[in-house]
Amino acid sequence: MSLIAADSSLLPTSSVPGLVPTLNNTGWMTETLDDFSRAFTEFAGTTQAECLDIGCAYGVATLPALANGARVLACDLEPRHLEILARRVPPGDRERFRSEPGSLPEVDFPAGSFGAILCARTLHFLRARDIELTVRKMYDWLIPGGRIFLITDSPYVGPWWKSAAEYERRKREGCPWPGFVQNYGALLPPGTDASKHPSFIHPLDPDILRRVAGDAGFEVQDAGFLRGGGQRATGREHAGVIALKPAV
Numbered sequence: 001m002s003l004i005a006a007d008s009s010l011l012p013t014s015s016v017p018g019l020v021p022t023l024n025n026t027g028w029m030t031e032t033l034d035d036f037s038r039a040f041t042e043f044a045g046t047t048q049a050e051c052l053d054i055g056c057a058y059g060v061a062t063l064p065a066l067a068n069g070a071r072v073l074a075c076d077l078e079p080r081h082l083e084i085l086a087r088r089v090p091p092g093d094r095e096r097f098r099s100e101p102g103s104l105p106e107v108d109f110p111a112g113s114f115g116a117i118l119c120a121r122t123l124h125f126l127r128a129r130d131i132e133l134t135v136r137k138m139y140d141w142l143i144p145g146g147r148i149f150l151i152t153d154s155p156y157v158g159p160w161w162k163s164a165a166e167y168e169r170r171k172r173e174g175c176p177w178p179g180f181v182q183n184y185g186a187l188l189p190p191g192t193d194a195s196k197h198p199s200f201i202h203p204l205d206p207d208i209l210r211r212v213a214g215d216a217g218f219e220v221q222d223a224g225f226l227r228g229g230g231q232r233a234t235g236r237e238h239a240g241v242i243a244l245k246p247a248v
Contacts, residue, residue: 032060033060033064034120034151034227034228035226035227036149036150036151036240036241036242037060037061037118037120037149038064039149039242040053040116040118040149041061041065041067041068041070042068043147044065044070044115044116044118045065045068045070047116047146049071049113049114049115049146050071050072050073050113050114050115051065051072051114051115051116051117051118052072052073052075052109052113052114052116052117052118053065053072053073053074053075053120054075054102054104054117054118054119054122055075055104055119055120055121056074056075056076056081056082056099056118057078057085058081058084058088059074059085059089061118061120062085062089063085063088063089063093065118066090066096066097067090067093069096071096071097072097072098073098073099073100073114074098074099074100075099075100075101075102075107076099076102077101077102077103077104078101079101085099086099104119104122104123104126104134105126105130105133105137110141111140111141113141113142114141114142114143114146115142115143115145115146116142116147116148116149117138117146117147117149118148118149118151119134119138119148119151120150120151121152121153123202123204124153124202124203124204125201125202127180127200127202128176128177128180128202131212132215132216135150135212135215135218136216139216139217139218139245142245143245144245144246144247145244145245145246145247146244147243147244147245148218148241148242148243148245149240149241149242150240150243151226151238151239151240152204152239152240153201153203153204153237153238154179154203154205154225154236154237154238154239155167155168155203156234156236156237157228157236157237157238158201158203159188159189160179160181160187160201162187163179163181167203171205171207176208176211177202177208178205179202179204179205180200180202181200181202181203183199184198184199184200184201185197185199203239204239205225205239206223206224206239206240206241208239209240209241210223213241213243217245217246218243218244218245219244219245219246220241220243221242221244222240222241222242223239223240223241223242224239224240225237225238225240226240
């Protein structure tokens with residue numbers, strides 16, 4: 001499902017085809033679903049439990065999950081995103097939709113709350129310890145047999161692609177978090193207002209996501225690079241993992 005096909009009149013104007021800017025200077029939301037996000041929308045429609053879309057922005061995944069019959073809790077750092085999303089939910093899906101503001105890693109939910117969790121393009125705004133904490137929390141939030149769908153920006157996209165060679169060197173040398181960029185502002189184009197961007201960025205790769213999910217107790221079902229939503233996508237813009245909380 002594309003945001004172009006859905007009601008897009010409430011979304012901010014974008015200068016980048018395929019991407020929609022957020023309202024809180026934390027990057028962009030894609031207008032189309034990557035393969036793992038699409039898998040979440042399909043799986044969510046098969047479980048009776050409520051599903052969580054955390055870092056949902058304007059609902060690129062929430063809306064098709066609802067259309068597939070899922071019950072969805074949409075959670076985002078920015079309440080204005082949730083206000084826009086709520087107005088975009090079709091009348092027939094509103095009984096199965098609710099929203100709640102929250103930021104990672106502080107936000108929390110009762111154990112066994114969800115049948116599936118999507119966290120798309122959000123974890124790369126966290127430091128290593130907070131990524132690990134967040135994924136451990138997700139394990140607790142899921143019912144047995146539930147699944148996580150994690151998608152992050154990779155080291156090969158955005159202004160930080162300039163550090164890709166350094167990331168690869170660190171990875172060869174065994175660094176557990178080779179993509180971390182401490183000074184994101186230094187990579188921005190000249191004239192860019194660094195105050196409108198995060199101070200650091202932490203792009204991840206499939207191997208890291210696989211490791212973090214496994215350490216939290218998940219059984220990894222799939223992991224790999226994913227194609228981004230821009231017109232010049234190469235297929236390595238995002239990293240993703242799908243993992244299962246064992247039923248026993």
